[in-house]
Amino acid sequence: MLRILGKIQRIGIVTEPLPKLDEPALTEVGEQLKAGIGELFGGSLAIREVDAGSCNGCELEIQALNNPYYGIERFGVHFVASPRHADMLLVTGPVSRHMEAALRRTYDATPEPRLVVAVGECGANGGEFGTSYASCGAVANVIPVDAVIRGCPPTPLALMRGILEAIGKRSS
Amino acid sequence: MTPQDQLAPFLVHLADAGLRVEAQASPGLAPAQLILVRPEDWSQLGSEAKAGTWRWVAGWGEESGEDGSESIRINACFEKAGAYLVARTSVSRAAPVLASHTASFPGADRPERHIRDMLGVVFSGHPDARRWTRHQAWKDSEFPLRRDFPAAGRPQAQTPPDHQYMFLPAQGSGVYEIPVGPVHAGIIEPGHFRFQAVGETVLKLEERLGYTHKGIEKIGEGRDAEGLARLAGRVSGDSTVAHAWAACMAMEQAAGLQVPPRAVWLRALMCERERVANHVGDVGAMLNDIAFAFGFYQFARLREEWQRVSREAFGHRFMMDRIVPGGVAIDLEERFIATMRDEAGALRKQIGRLMAIINDLPSVADRVRGAGVLKPEYAKALGCVGYVGRASGMDLDVRRDAPYPPYDHLMVNVPLHHYGDVNARARTRLEEISASFNLIEALLAGLPAGPVRAGWQQAAAGAEGLGLVEGWRGEILSFVRFGADGRIARFFPRDPSWTTWPALELLIHDNIVPDFPVCNKSVNGSYSGHDL
Numbered sequence: 001m002l003r004i005l006g007k008i009q010r011i012g013i014v015t016e017p018l019p020k021l022d023e024p025a026l027t028e029v030g031e032q033l034k035a036g037i038g039e040l041f042g043g044s045l046a047i048r049e050v051d052a053g054s055c056n057g058c059e060l061e062i063q064a065l066n067n068p069y070y071g072i073e074r075f076g077v078h079f080v081a082s083p084r085h086a087d088m089l090l091v092t093g094p095v096s097r098h099m100e101a102a103l104r105r106t107y108d109a110t111p112e113p114r115l116v117v118a119v120g121e122c123g124a125n126g127g128e129f130g131t132s133y134a135s136c137g138a139v140a141n142v143i144p145v146d147a148v149i150r151g152c153p154p155t156p157l158a159l160m161r162g163i164l165e166a167i168g169k170r171s172s
Numbered sequence: 173m174t175p176q177d178q179l180a181p182f183l184v185h186l187a188d189a190g191l192r193v194e195a196q197a198s199p200g201l202a203p204a205q206l207i208l209v210r211p212e213d214w215s216q217l218g219s220e221a222k223a224g225t226w227r228w229v230a231g232w233g234e235e236s237g238e239d240g241s242e243s244i245r246i247n248a249c250f251e252k253a254g255a256y257l258v259a260r261t262s263v264s265r266a267a268p269v270l271a272s273h274t275a276s277f278p279g280a281d282r283p284e285r286h287i288r289d290m291l292g293v294v295f296s297g298h299p300d301a302r303r304w305t306r307h308q309a310w311k312d313s314e315f316p317l318r319r320d321f322p323a324a325g326r327p328q329a330q331t332p333p334d335h336q337y338m339f340l341p342a343q344g345s346g347v348y349e350i351p352v353g354p355v356h357a358g359i360i361e362p363g364h365f366r367f368q369a370v371g372e373t374v375l376k377l378e379e380r381l382g383y384t385h386k387g388i389e390k391i392g393e394g395r396d397a398e399g400l401a402r403l404a405g406r407v408s409g410d411s412t413v414a415h416a417w418a419a420c421m422a423m424e425q426a427a428g429l430q431v432p433p434r435a436v437w438l439r440a441l442m443c444e445r446e447r448v449a450n451h452v453g454d455v456g457a458m459l460n461d462i463a464f465a466f467g468f469y470q471f472a473r474l475r476e477e478w479q480r481v482s483r484e485a486f487g488h489r490f491m492m493d494r495i496v497p498g499g500v501a502i503d504l505e506e507r508f509i510a511t512m513r514d515e516a517g518a519l520r521k522q523i524g525r526l527m528a529i530i531n532d533l534p535s536v537a538d539r540v541r542g543a544g545v546l547k548p549e550y551a552k553a554l555g556c557v558g559y560v561g562r563a564s565g566m567d568l569d570v571r572r573d574a575p576y577p578p579y580d581h582l583m584v585n586v587p588l589h590h591y592g593d594v595n596a597r598a599r600t601r602l603e604e605i606s607a608s609f610n611l612i613e614a615l616l617a618g619l620p621a622g623p624v625r626a627g628w629q630q631a632a633a634g635a636e637g638l639g640l641v642e643g644w645r646g647e648i649l650s651f652v653r654f655g656a657d658g659r660i661a662r663f664f665p666r667d668p669s670w671t672t673w674p675a676l677e678l679l680i681h682d683n684i685v686p687d688f689p690v691c692n693k694s695v696n697g698s699y700s701g702h703d704l
Contacts, residue, residue, distance in 0.1 A: 133322070134386050
């Protein structure tokens with residue numbers, strides 16, 4: 001136990017005030033996000049992530065939002081296990097035909113008003129996979145989409161910006 | 173003993189056993205030897221390979237109408253002590269029936285069902301008549317990999333859910349079922365798990381995969397070399413480097429193209445970086461699954477720092493699209509050699525300190541020791557590769573046993589464990605991280621000068637190539653055949669997950685349901701790489 005406490009004390013808080021690589025600053029986007037979520041979602045935005053057929057690249061970057069560098073929970077964003085608890089669906093694609101029904105059902109299970117954000121090149125337009133016998137392509141081909149986050153995969157900061165943009169659409 | 177010493181006696185043995193076997197030169201398939209076998213000998217080939225303790229590696233088919241013969245070629249790849257063998261036979265397109273290898277090699281079960289769903293070849297004697305990759309996106313009379321099936325398919329306006337799949341039932345007093353997925357609770361890929369449990373104890377787990385089937389094999393057809401490399405880099409996003417490398421290796425072998433030494437060294441550097449990133453992230457995720465948040469956040473922090481250096485040096489956090497036909501798309505600036513060397517040293521120290529803390533905690537040991545045991549005999553029967561195999565006594569690493577450049581110049585330490593539990597898989601992965609640090613240091617120290625990309629040269633129509641790469645999950649096999657105009661006629665990537673998904677069903681037996689997440693994460697099969 002002493003070792004754990006020692007480690008925690010030595011490392012301190014690594015959540016960074018200014019990221020080295022990404023501009024504009026993470027905190028700037030984060031603070032806007034926090035303000036928006038405070039105003040429109042009572043301080044708490046619940047996201048259900050749905051992999052509708054992705055290669056897993058987008059999932060890794062969405063997971064990274066929870067690492068101590070981004071720590072997205074501090075801005076009021078948390079990922080929930082059920083669409084019933086969600087304000088927003090973060091959907092990666094392309095939507096495989098085998099996931100089509102599951103995605104529709106997840107969408108139907110999400111209480112209104114709900115936001116849908118399509119993530120990645122594949123979620124936006126089918127990406128490398130396009131539309132085929134096995135792929136419906138873009139998320140918007142299956143369920144209504146409010147915002148799109150491009151990138152293959154989008155970086156964690158791009159994901160945060162995209163989520164911010166999506167909640168901005170709610171207010172307008 | 174060299175790998176070739178395994179091959180010749182086996183071919184003699186097959187001939188003695190009455191099989192008509194014709195060894196054929198196919199330089200693109202090297203190091204594998206190609207043999208042609210009559211379809212009526214296919215079943216015996218399987219039993220002889222089993223008796224000779226060969227491992228069943230992969231199976232794939234292709235329609236070969238170019239000579240007007242209207243036949244379907246079926247390939248099965250075997251391996252023993254680093255020697256690779258590709259056995260090939262052909263069946264008529266009108267009545268495509270071939271003996272199954274599943275009775276000899278349980279690991280051939282799902283691959284053969286995949287071939288049946290995709291190509292319409294019936295494997296006689298196969299113990300499981302259910303479909304595998306096909307859900308409801310195409311009819312059971314249609315086969316997407318046939319030439320007459322358009323890539324666009326003939327989809328319905330809405331694809332119906334696949335709720336008619338017959339799971340094997342378990343019955344008895346107190347037995348209940350837990351259906352999980354395809355949409356999972358975490359930020360992970362989709363798939364379905366059907367548990368049958370009594371109380372908290374898992375009686376049986378059955379997987380239903382195929383949800384992320386994106387038609388990768390079909391949409392690979394008709395692409396040029398660069399386009400195929402991009403697609404291969406998205407077979408499984410966490411293995412983008414390894415899959416792109418395997419596909420490029422296959423294409424380069426088919427085209428007879430020499431890749432500059434600096435390029436292969438940089439490929440290996442990226443591949444080792446990918447291995448470290450995934451293992452570090454997964455060790456943290458395993459700790460998260462046993463509710464040890466401290467460990468999770470520490471390892472997540474280390475992974476993030478590692479990925480940032482990848483981005484600085486190679487321009488992408490996963491190094492996606494950096495391996496291209498003929499070499500690599502980006503050279504490494506001199507200054508990163510010192511950066512990466514220091515980084516590897518620092519990370520080695522950090523992990524050492526963290527593990528001293530983690531190893532000190534009985535509550536961690538209690539959750540990972542004895543949990544999710546994959547017995548060595550099961551690992552062997554299924555032909556498990558990668559850390560899942562190596563934690564259960566399967567001593568194979570392509571980098572060491574069938575070394576491709578630059579590993580033929582490097583010393584690869586391969587950890588091996590036999591207990592096969594979550595702890596053994598975690599230890600194996602930690603030791604692989606350490607081995608990768610050694611490799612990274614050697615790669616940085618010995619990085620040759622020179623160009624990083626050779627000009628692409630078109631492969632002859634019909635040329636075939638095989639890529640074998642040790643990705644972070646284990647052995648990746650990639651097969652490529654070129655058609656006319658340098659376009660791809662067939663692409664088949666075999667992710668190591670094909671060998672480890674069935675292992676998960678076995679190792680979860682008699683464990684409690686709440687231990688499933690950590691058992692699953694310790695295996696971490698790729699859904700996308702498996703579903704194709």
